[in-house]
Amino acid sequence: MAYSGQVTVGGAPDVHELSDLIISKVAVGPMNNNAYLLRCRATGEQLLIDAAEEPATLLDLVGSDGLASVVTTHQHGDHWQALRAVVDATGARTYAGRDDASGIPVTTDVPLDDGGTIGVGRITLTARHLVGHTPGSIALVYDDPHGHPHVFTGDCLFPGGVGNTHDDPAAFTSLLDGVTAKLFDRLPDETWVYPGHGDDTTLGAERPHLAEWRARGW
Numbered sequence: 001m002a003y004s005g006q007v008t009v010g011g012a013p014d015v016h017e018l019s020d021l022i023i024s025k026v027a028v029g030p031m032n033n034n035a036y037l038l039r040c041r042a043t044g045e046q047l048l049i050d051a052a053e054e055p056a057t058l059l060d061l062v063g064s065d066g067l068a069s070v071v072t073t074h075q076h077g078d079h080w081q082a083l084r085a086v087v088d089a090t091g092a093r094t095y096a097g098r099d100d101a102s103g104i105p106v107t108t109d110v111p112l113d114d115g116g117t118i119g120v121g122r123i124t125l126t127a128r129h130l131v132g133h134t135p136g137s138i139a140l141v142y143d144d145p146h147g148h149p150h151v152f153t154g155d156c157l158f159p160g161g162v163g164n165t166h167d168d169p170a171a172f173t174s175l176l177d178g179v180t181a182k183l184f185d186r187l188p189d190e191t192w193v194y195p196g197h198g199d200d201t202t203l204g205a206e207r208p209h210l211a212e213w214r215a216r217g218w
Helices: 055-065 083-090 169-184 203-216
Strands: 014-017 021-028 033-040 046-049 069-072 093-097 110-112 117-120 123-130 137-143 149-154 192-195
Touching: 021 055, 033 055, 033 117, 033 123, 033 192, 046 055, 046 117, 055 083, 069 083, 069 117, 093 137, 123 169, 137 169, 169 203
Parallel strands: 046 069, 069 093, 093 110, 149 192
Antiparallel strands: 014 021, 021 033, 033 046, 117 123, 123 137, 137 149
16 A cells, blocks of 8 residues: 555554665654654664654554664654653664753753764664754654655644744744755755654645745744
8 A cells, every 4th residue: 555644643554665764654642743663674773753652552663673763853742752661661772953952851862963864774864953843853854865855854844834933933934944945945846744743745745835934924
């Protein structure tokens, strides 16, 4: 079955099978958070993006092959409720944006700056620091050598707009400027976007609306 990116809390994961990487998406918790398990096909190494909620669900997704790393996209509590349990069960290394690490109540082993990289077996993810939703939010970019890029945006970019900046015009401008410069200006329309909540999208689907978002201010 083709990957749709549509998942529901309590439902089955949806699996996006790429040439070198398998991405499993699951929805967890009362805020319908997305968590993503990335598995390198060549080595079997696994990385989890956002141990948001429901540790049993996430550990079942990980399975018996272990978990090397967990990345937390930003410091908001709905994105790390299961982090302690998952790390305790797996011994995984923890990553987060440097400017958000102090707001996550599990020690960040590797703080990430803009352009920092994370290895998942033979796969490399590149962090993009985006300021506005939180001070240290990061997106993670996988530039698939066999196809188009894939980007995990946390709460910085969704279908229909950027993340919540709480009616702060400066924060909104910062976030939209960052998303524009570091994602839309660098990556092609085919880039697949995996957000922190809800359905997936592509940069091409959202690009025509950038001026509209700026004009409306959210």
